[in-house]
Amino acid sequence: MNGKLANRLSDPSLQSPAPTKSLADCTVAIAGLGLMGGSLGLALRGKAACVVGIARRAETVEQALAIGAIDAGASDLSAAGNADLIVLATPVSVILRQIDQIGVLAGQGALRDGVVLTDMGSTKAAICDAMARLPASVQPVGAHPMCGKETSGLDVAEGTLYRDAPFILCPLPRTEPWATSLVAELAETVGAYPLPLDPQHHDRLTAAISHAPYLASVAVFAAAADLASGDPVAWQLAASGFRSTTRLAGSDPVMMADILHSNRAAVLEHIDRLREQLDLMASLVAGDDSAALQAELARIQTQRQAFLDQYGS
């Protein structure tokens, strides 16, 4: 318990329950046992008092039990009744629905008073807005670990998924610091580093480095497929560079459609930025100034190398 926290706890105006537990003493409920939820369960093994996995399909729960990702399983959110920490690791549209369900359960007294609710959704503004409507007995902390794979599902889950990943935290203005600290402890426990960020800020940045690049990747594949539909030898010529550029187009379409619609404004704004850059490139290709084209390509190559040097390749 840090000094700041002790100060808060001695404040008689403090309404929410005191933090009585560290993660090691917590029952953690994970709703959604795909790549993210399954990997979280594996990473938490032996580091939380109990991990309860919640998934709609009984086979998923059985598989999660079999690989040791969870200690107990259930098919319904009401199984989170004993949880100190609930993690929603479902697609964004499901998270939004589950936040409402959590609100109903809390209103019925079916959850622990002071339960901490977090999520792993890829957009944060819509989710934090929904969290703001929760009863005061729930401590909400929006979160987004910046890792993943282009494949999804429990089959590809691994306990090392979160290592060295930035784990964005979006506590709400009403969130108690101890609740944010518990989610930060969760992040650190699985090897990630907590990074607090405003939800709108998070959404603008992920539009630029994840959502719009995904759409570009889809468009690159679709444009080539358009040509190849009448000329399949095109595929024979596609080398590793084409596979890299279109790797993100292999992402789960249900998950991505969810993300794109829930981050619509920021994605569209960044798509405009992307179009401008593509137009600039096209005009340099159309022109005769080879030195200007070369200089612009070199400028961007150098910037990218600096990014790789600083942030890892």
Add this chain to the structure above:
Amino acid sequence: MNGKLANRLSDPSLQSPAPTKSLADCTVAIAGLGLMGGSLGLALRGKAACVVGIARRAETVEQALAIGAIDAGASDLSAAGNADLIVLATPVSVILRQIDQIGVLAGQGALRDGVVLTDMGSTKAAICDAMARLPASVQPVGAHPMCGKETSGLDVAEGTLYRDAPFILCPLPRTEPWATSLVAELAETVGAYPLPLDPQHHDRLTAAISHAPYLASVAVFAAAADLASGDPVAWQLAASGFRSTTRLAGSDPVMMADILHSNRAAVLEHIDRLREQLDLMASLVAGDDSAALQAELARIQTQRQAFLDQYGS
């Protein structure tokens, strides 16, 4: 020597010299000792009578000799005087210049009569047009092995680079079949498979699966960099998907500017196709029909998976 070839040789109207050698008996001159030329030299080790490397910089020649990529070295194209096969493995604009130099040397009688000239340039129409102007004593065969790396230079050359790669061959209407066969033998010797293609056809296809994807990759990076210039935390959030999508943006800008300008029309035509796809995606993101967005993303994901299943991932 195949039957067709024997027939041609018995034809008294045949003007060009007979093919007297297989690759094992040939002196091969490689102009340009970067990734492509250096890897070719390494792959040809012990499989040609002699490999002469030609590079402007003496240090490059020395390095190529030291790693065993060439048997002898020189700084000037005139060193190809004894070659049975000349391979231009320089950037496209240099290849175009060197074809003219080859023409001058051939006109001076400074090259073997019936020397076969091929290249490894990434565009083929401009190069084959230039080859068409060569004297009859030169047998031209445009070529393009579809492999590479986003890094360049002799340092990253490797003898296995060409393995299993399609090796596009663009013989000219005037090219003797035995000359095309010699270049096909070269391709097979280094582990690639020869794939004859019309030069314009080659350029349309590579615009779609290589040149336009490169520009998209550059635009994705540049648009993110535009945002990150005022908000560098963006880079901290960039995960492996962003690195994949922008991998091609790390390609050598001098080489790429050359390729883009020499394949301008096909690249611009495909950029239009790419813009259309991006516009379609943006309109689906802007709309409220989540099922329609999901269906389109799923359709493209499925197509891409089929491509990977058929052509390797």
